[in-house]
Amino acid sequence: MHRTDLIMIGELAARTGVAVSAIRFYEAKGLVEALRTRGGQRRFLRADIRRVSFILIAQQLGLSLEEIAAELRRLPAGRTPNAADWTRISTGLRERIDGQIAALERTRKLLGTCIGCGCLSLKKCGLYNPQDKAAQRGAGPRYVLGDRATEIAEVG
Amino acid sequence: MHRTDLIMIGELAARTGVAVSAIRFYEAKGLVEALRTRGGQRRFLRADIRRVSFILIAQQLGLSLEEIAAELRRLPAGRTPNAADWTRISTGLRERIDGQIAALERTRKLLGTCIGCGCLSLKKCGLYNPQDKAAQRGAGPRYVLGDRATEIAEVG
DNA sequence: GCTTGATCTAAACCTCACTTGAGCTTCCAA
DNA sequence: TTGGAAGCTCAAGTGAGGTTTAGATCAAGC
Numbered sequence: 001m002h003r004t005d006l007i008m009i010g011e012l013a014a015r016t017g018v019a020v021s022a023i024r025f026y027e028a029k030g031l032v033e034a035l036r037t038r039g040g041q042r043r044f045l046r047a048d049i050r051r052v053s054f055i056l057i058a059q060q061l062g063l064s065l066e067e068i069a070a071e072l073r074r075l076p077a078g079r080t081p082n083a084a085d086w087t088r089i090s091t092g093l094r095e096r097i098d099g100q101i102a103a104l105e106r107t108r109k110l111l112g113t114c115i116g117c118g119c120l121s122l123k124k125c126g127l128y129n130p131q132d133k134a135a136q137r138g139a140g141p142r143y144v145l146g147d148r149a150t151e152i153a154e155v156g
Numbered sequence: 157m158h159r160t161d162l163i164m165i166g167e168l169a170a171r172t173g174v175a176v177s178a179i180r181f182y183e184a185k186g187l188v189e190a191l192r193t194r195g196g197q198r199r200f201l202r203a204d205i206r207r208v209s210f211i212l213i214a215q216q217l218g219l220s221l222e223e224i225a226a227e228l229r230r231l232p233a234g235r236t237p238n239a240a241d242w243t244r245i246s247t248g249l250r251e252r253i254d255g256q257i258a259a260l261e262r263t264r265k266l267l268g269t270c271i272g273c274g275c276l277s278l279k280k281c282g283l284y285n286p287q288d289k290a291a292q293r294g295a296g297p298r299y300v301l302g303d304r305a306t307e308i309a310e311v312g
Numbered sequence: 313g314c315t316t317g318a319t320c321t322a323a324a325c326c327t328c329a330c331t332t333g334a335g336c337t338t339c340c341a342a
Numbered sequence: 343t344t345g346g347a348a349g350c351t352c353a354a355g356t357g358a359g360g361t362t363t364a365g366a367t368c369a370a371g372c
Contacts, residue, residue, distance in 0.1 A: 008339095010348065020349085021331055029329095039338045041349055061263065065329070090267055097264045101257055107217070108253045111246055166318065176319085177361055185359095195368045197319055221359070 006035065006043040016052040023052065031055055031069050054089075061093050062100065162191065162199040172208040179208070187211055187225050210245075217249050218256065 013020045026032050027042070032051055034042035051072070058068045071092075075085055169176045182188050183198070188207055190198035207228070214224045231241055 025330060094264060094267050097260050101260050104253050104257050108250060111250050181360060
C-alpha cells in the first residue's frame with residue numbers, strides 16, 4: 001500500500017471531470033467518504049474514481065443523488081463497486097432505461113393518434129395518463145401530473 | 157358570445173388539473189393571458205383550457221416553460237392552437253421524442269457492453285461520451301457533463 | 313345587507329444539484 | 343525556508359417550476 005494509493009481532491013476532480021466543489025458536496029451527502037490528513041485535507045482512495053464515475057453514470061440515467069446514495073449504501077462491503085456489484089447494479093439500470101424507453105414509445109404512439117385530429121381532448125387522446133411519466137424526470141416540483149391529473153375532465 | 161364563454165381561474169384549474177397558483181405563474185410568464193373583471197379578477201376564455209393542456213403535454217415531453225412560451229408565441233393569430241397548428245407542433249414534438257429514445261438506446265447499448273466487464277473505464281465504455289445526453293434533461297446545473305467532461309482520463 | 317367562498321397581490325419559501333465567495337490554512341517543491 | 347497552489351469551512355446564491363402565507367377584496371346566494 002503505497003502512499004500513492006491516496007489521492008487529493010483535485011486529482012479526483014481531474015480524473016472524473018467533476019468540480020472540486022461538487023465532490024465536497026457529494027461527501028456532505030454521504031456519496032463518498034474521505035480520510036483526512038493531520039492538517040484536515042481530504043485524501044481519497046484511488047478506487048473512489050470509480051465510485052464517482054458510477055455517480056455520474058447513474059445520474060445520466062436519471063437517478064437522483066438520493067437514489068444513488070441508496071444504491072451505494074447497499075453495497076456489501078460498503079465500498080466502491082467491484083465487477084459483481086456492477087453487474088447487478090447495471091442490470092437494474094438497464095431495466096430503468098427500458099422503462100423510460102417504453103414510456104416514451106407510449107407517448108409517441110399517443111401523439112401519433114393526436115396528430116391530425118387536433119383535438120387535444122384529454123380523455124380521448126390520453127396524453128395525460130399518469131402512466132406516461134415520459135419526460136417526467138425534470139426539475140423540482142413535477143408532482144402535479146401524477147398526483148392530481150387523475151380527475152381531469154374532457155376539454156370543451 | 158355568452159357570459160359562459162369566460163371562466164374563472166378556479167374552473168380553469170379544475171379542468172386542467174393544474175393548481176390555481178400555477179396558472180397565475182403561467183400568466184406571469186406570458187404563457188396564458190386573462191381578461192379582468194372590474195373587480196380585478198381574471199376571466200379566461202374557454203379555449204384556454206386547451207392552451208393549458210398543451211402546456212402540460214409539452215412539459216411532459218421535456219420542454220421548458222421558456223420553450224413552450226416560444227412555441228406559443230409562434231402561433232399565427234397569437235392564439236390557442238387549432239388543428240393545423242397542432243399538427244405542425246406535434247410533429248416537432250415527435251421528433252423530439254425520437255431523439256430522446258435514440259439517446260436512451262445508445263446508452264443502453266453502452267451499458268450492455270459494460271455489464272460483465274465491470275471496468276467502469278470511461279474511455280473504454282464510453283458511457284460518458286458528451287454525445288449521450290441521455291437523461292441529461294434534469295434539474296438546474298447539469299452543465300458539468302458536456303462542458304468539462306471532454307478531458308476525462310481513463311480510470312486507473 | 314350579510315355571510316361565505318373564491319379570488320386578489322406580494323413576498324417568502326421550497327427542492328435539487330451544485331457554485332461562489334470570503335477568509336484562512338496546509339502542502340510541497342525549489 | 344518560503345511562496346504560491348491547492349485545500350479548508352461556512353454561508354449564501356442560482357434557476358426552474360412552482361407553493362405557501364398573509365391580509366385584503368370580490369361575487370353571489372340568502
